Amino acid sequence: xxxxxxxxxxxxxxxxxxxxxxxxxxxxxxxxxxxxxxxxxxxxxxxxxxxxxxxxxxxxxxxxxxxxxxxxxxxxxxxxxxxxxxxxxxxxxxxxxxxxxxxxxxxxxxxxxxxxxxxxxxxxxxxxxxxxxxxxxxxxxxxxxxxxxxxxxxxxxxxxxxxxxxxxxxxxxxxxxxxxxxxxxxxxxxxxxxxxxxxxxxxxxxxxxxxxxxxxxxxxxxxxxxxxxxxxxxxxxxxxxxxxxxxxxxxxxxxxxxxxxxx
Numbered sequence: 001x002x003x004x005x006x007x008x009x010x011x012x013x014x015x016x017x018x019x020x021x022x023x024x025x026x027x028x029x030x031x032x033x034x035x036x037x038x039x040x041x042x043x044x045x046x047x048x049x050x051x052x053x054x055x056x057x058x059x060x061x062x063x064x065x066x067x068x069x070x071x072x073x074x075x076x077x078x079x080x081x082x083x084x085x086x087x088x089x090x091x092x093x094x095x096x097x098x099x100x101x102x103x104x105x106x107x108x109x110x111x112x113x114x115x116x117x118x119x120x121x122x123x124x125x126x127x128x129x130x131x132x133x134x135x136x137x138x139x140x141x142x143x144x145x146x147x148x149x150x151x152x153x154x155x156x157x158x159x160x161x162x163x164x165x166x167x168x169x170x171x172x173x174x175x176x177x178x179x180x181x182x183x184x185x186x187x188x189x190x191x192x193x194x195x196x197x198x199x200x201x202x203x204x205x206x207x208x209x210x211x212x213x214x215x216x217x218x219x220x221x222x223x224x225x226x227x228x229x230x231x232x233x234x235x236x237x238x239x240x241x242x243x244x245x246x247x248x249x250x251x252x253x254x255x256x257x258x259x260x261x262x263x
Contacts, residue, residue, distance in 0.1 A: 051220035054229035102171030161192035
């Protein structure tokens with residue numbers, strides 16, 4: 001059964017989007033073992049908005065890499081949208097990463113001399129989506145972030161905030177299970193950061209599941225839940241009333257994207 005636009009889609013078993021169980025990550029530096037994560041358990045439900053915080057050396061970057069399937073834990077289990085990532089080979093892990101996770105980075109990572117529309121289409125191109133559908137989906141994603149009128153502009157013709165919104169459109173265009181944002185406002189000024197976080201709030205209100213990595217209290221305040229790490233452990237995990245709540249912007253959920261979801 002299809003869900004209404006903007007409403008969360010429940011799977012047959014309605015599993016969490018993220019389910020990390022006793023995750024341990026140890027790096028060996030010569031004769032020294034560095035314990036980056038010391039048994040982290042974290043579950044994130046569909047439609048949640050979680051900010052992960054921690055000082056340098058707390059383990060938050062390591063946790064982000066594991067959540068994003070960019071690294072694997074030394075021990076423990078990680079289920080991404082119900083899939084046990086330990087069972088995947090490198091090729092399968094890459095496919096799941098591209099289809100289940102939309103990444104937003106601090107540095108935008110747009111392709112120069114390529115239009116906003118073409119930048120947003122890139123994940124769909126890699127996923128084998130046909131050109132007509134690809135153009136339509138990219139146009140919808142740009143409209144969702146308020147940049148429909150900038151589709152033909154090159155990155156150097158856009159402000160920093162507009163470039164990050166293009167990056168956000170690229171992250172959501174495949175309608176992934178999770179949007180994973182790593183310090184997405186780090187290169188933006190205060191006013192533009194607030195505008196960007198309002199955009200995240202609207203997408204979350206429309207049903208997007210968001211995990212945000214940040215060291216800024218003002219940015220974490222937009223999330224519904226704040227998780228703090230120290231020395232590789234979660235020391236605090238609490239619900240909060242998010243600031244900047246906004247009415248939802250209708251946006252199709254992952255199950256409605258043909259050609260861009262995992263089989």
